Every structure is written in C-alpha cells, then in structure tokens.
Amino acid sequence: xxxxxxxxxxxxxxxxxxxxxxxxxxxxxxxxxxxxxxxxxxxxxxxxxxxxxxxxxxxxxxxxxxxxxxxxxxxxxxxxxxxxxxxxxxxxxxxxxxxxxxxxxxxxxxxxxxxxxxxxxxxxxxxxxxxxxxxxxxxxxx
Amino acid sequence: xxxxxxxxxxxxxxxxxxxxxxxxxxxxxxxxxxxxxxxxxxxxxxxxxxxxxxxxxxxxxxxxxxxxxxxxxxxxxxxxxxxxxxxxxxxxxxxxxxxxxxxxxxxxxxxxxxxxxxxxxxxxxxxxxxxxxxxxxxxxxx
Numbered sequence: 373x374x375x376x377x378x379x380x381x382x383x384x385x386x387x388x389x390x391x392x393x394x395x396x397x398x399x400x401x402x403x404x405x406x407x408x409x410x411x412x413x414x415x416x417x418x419x420x421x422x423x424x425x426x427x428x429x430x431x432x433x434x435x436x437x438x439x440x441x442x443x444x445x446x447x448x449x450x451x452x453x454x455x456x457x458x459x460x461x462x463x464x465x466x467x468x469x470x471x472x473x474x475x476x477x478x479x480x481x482x483x484x485x486x487x488x489x490x491x492x493x494x495x496x497x498x499x500x501x502x503x504x505x506x507x508x509x510x511x512x513x514x
Numbered sequence: 515x516x517x518x519x520x521x522x523x524x525x526x527x528x529x530x531x532x533x534x535x536x537x538x539x540x541x542x543x544x545x546x547x548x549x550x551x552x553x554x555x556x557x558x559x560x561x562x563x564x565x566x567x568x569x570x571x572x573x574x575x576x577x578x579x580x581x582x583x584x585x586x587x588x589x590x591x592x593x594x595x596x597x598x599x600x601x602x603x604x605x606x607x608x609x610x611x612x613x614x615x616x617x618x619x620x621x622x623x624x625x626x627x628x629x630x631x632x633x634x635x636x637x638x639x640x641x642x643x644x645x646x647x648x649x650x651x652x653x654x655x656x
Binding site: 386387390400402404408409410411413414426456457458459460461462463465467481482483485488489490491492493496497498 | 528529532542544546550551552553555556568598599600601602603604605607609623624625627630631632633634635638639640
C-alpha cells in the first residue's frame with residue numbers, strides 16, 4: 373500500500389497510496405452538491421490534485437486534455453468548497469461533497485449550466501433539458 | 515458521429531455513437547438513487563451494456579475484471595431499475611437515476627452496504643462509516 377514511485381515512505385501519505393490509481397495515475401472523481409445532492413460533474417485527479425484538494429479544502433482536478441492540474445474555478449470563479457471525501461469499495465472512485473461557489477444559482481458546468489449532466493435520453497436522442505444560467509462567454513472573459 | 519466498427523449505419527443508433535467511448539470502448543457510469551439522491555456506485559459500460567440497459571430498463575454494466583457484460587443483480591438479486599439516463603457536457607460520462615431493488619433498505623454494494631462510497635477520509639485515514647446491511651456471504655450464496 374505504501375512506497376510508490378521514488379517517494380520515501382511516509383505513513384501519513386498512506387491514504388493517498390490506498391487509492392487505486394489507474395495506469396495513467398488517475399482516479400475518477402464525482403462532485404455531488406451538498407444540500408441538493410445533485411451530481412454536478414465527474415472529472416479526474418492525480419495524486420497531486422487529490423493532495424491539494426484535501427490541503428486546500430477546494431477541488432483541484434487533473435485535466436487530461438491539458439495534462440495539467442486544474443484548480444476548479446481558477447478562471448470562472450466557480451470554485452468548489454469540499455466538505456467530505458469518500459472512497460468506494462474498490463478504492464478506485466472518489467466522491468466529493470461540495471458547495472459550488474461563485475454564482476447564484478450555482479454553476480458547475482463550463483456551458484454555464486448548474487450540472488454537467490444536462491442531456492437526457494428521450495426516444496433515442498440526447499436532449500438538452502437544463503437552462504444555461506450564464507453565458508459561457510461572460511464566464512470566461514470576466 | 516455515426517458509422518462505427520463494422521456496424522451498418524443506422525440513424526436510430528446515433529445516440530450510442532454520440533457517447534465518447536474511451537480507448538477500451540467504455541464509458542464511466544454513475545448510479546444515483548431516485549428519491550434519496552444517494553450516489554450508489556460508479557461502474558463502466560460498453561456499447562452493448564448501454565444498449566441493453568436502455569432496452570431492458572435495468573442497469574447492465576461491463577466488468578473490466580471479467581471483460582464481460584455484468585447484469586447488475588443477476589446473482590445478488592440487487593437489480594437496478596433505470597428511470598433516466600443523462601450524458602455530460604463532454605459526452606464521456608453517463609448518470610443513471612435508479613431504484614435499487616431486492617432488499618430493504620436497498621443494497622448496491624457487494625460488501626452488503628447501501629452505497630459503494632462507505633469510506634470517508636478523516637484525519638488522513640479512510641474510515642468505513644456505513645453499516646453492512648446484509649452479510650455478503652448470504653447475498654452471494656442464496
């Protein structure tokens with residue numbers, strides 16, 4: 373469980389090694405809104421992202437497209453305060469309980485919607501069924 | 515968006531091709547309980563699993579360890595009735611709204627717990643904080 377890649381053994385870091393990182397060193401992370409219990413998004417973390425998330429109490433993901441840490445809200449202001457972290461039975465998925473900051477009503481999605489899960493399957497079509505709360509151009513140029 | 519691997523073009527199947535399948539032909543799927551809105555589990559689907567899920571109205575996943583379709587509840591009886599399917603903004607994560615069948619209170623986890631997310635991070639330790647509702651040996655030998 374401990375050891376790892378070139379890092380001296382530090383028992384305090386065992387919780388990080390107990391996560392089953394995939395071949396890319398990543399783990400899927402679900403963000404669920406405190407209160408509403410809405411599932412807002414799913415993204416990925418590497419060890420450093422998870423460590424920063426815990427240290428800061430704010431969600432820090434790992435962007436697979438940019439191959440870099442992604443402090444959620446760094447541009448949009450739509451920061452996620454993290455209240456709780458859960459690990460699943462196979463140790464390979466993390467669930468965050470968060471408060472989505474920066475806009476009322478809260479916006480987690482880069483499209484300006486509350487949740488990233490805004491497309492519903494109806495009669496073999498994925499239909500957008502949730503409103504845009506703020507124009508993404510306004511989110512990312514301010 | 516259409517086409518695919520050796521399958522003749524069928525417009526009715528476009529919804530399947532609109533999902534961004536990963537290099538292994540899989541997509542992560544979150545199951546959220548209707549009513550409680552608890553996040554029960556995350557698993558994976560391939561095209562066939564997603565197609566069967568929609569056709570049957572019951573969750574069918576793809577087991578990465580067994581490399582085979584996994585009709586949730588086929589052994590345990592803990593079937594998931596699917597009420598709604600959602601796709602996220604990047605088209606690469608699916609969210610199901612389900613009713614977890616077969617036991618009261620409902621059990622989604624193979625450990626006999628309600629949800630797979632029963633380990634909470636506290637002081638740099640993952641602690642089991644949810645009760646086992648039924649002995650797994652009883653779940654899988656009956």
